[in-house]
Amino acid sequence: MPPILASKSRNTLFELVFVAELQPRALKVLHEWVKSESLRRHCYAVGDCMRHFAQKNGENADLWEAVGLLHDMDYERYPGQEQNGQQGHPFVAAQWLRDNGWSDEICRAVLSHANYSNVPRQTSIEKTLYAADELSGFVTAVVLVRPSRSISEVDVKAVKKKMKDKAFARAVNRQDIIDGAAQLGVPLEELITEVITALRADAERLGLTGQLVNLSSSSQ
Numbered sequence: 001m002p003p004i005l006a007s008k009s010r011n012t013l014f015e016l017v018f019v020a021e022l023q024p025r026a027l028k029v030l031h032e033w034v035k036s037e038s039l040r041r042h043c044y045a046v047g048d049c050m051r052h053f054a055q056k057n058g059e060n061a062d063l064w065e066a067v068g069l070l071h072d073m074d075y076e077r078y079p080g081q082e083q084n085g086q087q088g089h090p091f092v093a094a095q096w097l098r099d100n101g102w103s104d105e106i107c108r109a110v111l112s113h114a115n116y117s118n119v120p121r122q123t124s125i126e127k128t129l130y131a132a133d134e135l136s137g138f139v140t141a142v143v144l145v146r147p148s149r150s151i152s153e154v155d156v157k158a159v160k161k162k163m164k165d166k167a168f169a170r171a172v173n174r175q176d177i178i179d180g181a182a183q184l185g186v187p188l189e190e191l192i193t194e195v196i197t198a199l200r201a202d203a204e205r206l207g208l209t210g211q212l213v214n215l216s217s218s219s220q
């Protein structure tokens with residue numbers, strides 16, 4: 001089934017209005033489903049990366065950010081459901097989105113970010129989501145382990161160094177990061193640079209501005 005919003009040239013005025021509302025609607029859904037601030041921040045971060053890559057490639061930034069915001073919406077309620085066939089994350093999210101009128105393009109992207117869903121990543125939005133998911137989490141971990149806790153002090157070299165440190169952030173699969181870049185057709189260093197840029201632009205909401213900045217802002 002062709003995605004409803006796959007071609008900008010085919011969009012009707014109604015669809016364009018609908019798309020413009022996607023980001024705030026996705027944010028509302030995320031907040032309804034996810035109460036954990038850390039998981040919300042992860043979804044914000046992936047959404048930021050998606051928006052960044054969409055703008056860079058002339059795609060619909062609201063649509064792409066919505067996919068990033070929604071991709072783990074069911075993870076808090078259904079964590080670690082990989083062993084439960086199609087009953088957990090992200091199948092619950094995709095089904096709920098489908099039942100509530102979200103497009104097939106969005107539902108398919110959400111499913112495809114999990115390797116065990118057996119939904120192959122075919123489109124740019126699907127490949128970008130997969131590439132941004134693990135890497136944005138890893139970059140965040142690199143920032144938070146530093147004394148400054150500021151993303152302004154983290155660069156490609158620091159991220160690559162931590163990728164070689166097997167004791168660091170063991171839950172993050174390095175091969176997924178490498179595969180994500182390869183499937184997207186972007187050199188790993190370039191992908192890391194873009195993700196850092198995207199996260200820096202939203203550092204305050206992501207809690208990555210550093211202790212000094214947070215202290216001064218909290219005293220206002």
Ligand SMILES: [Fe+2]
Pocket residue numbers: 042046071072133134
């Ligand atoms: Fe995720």
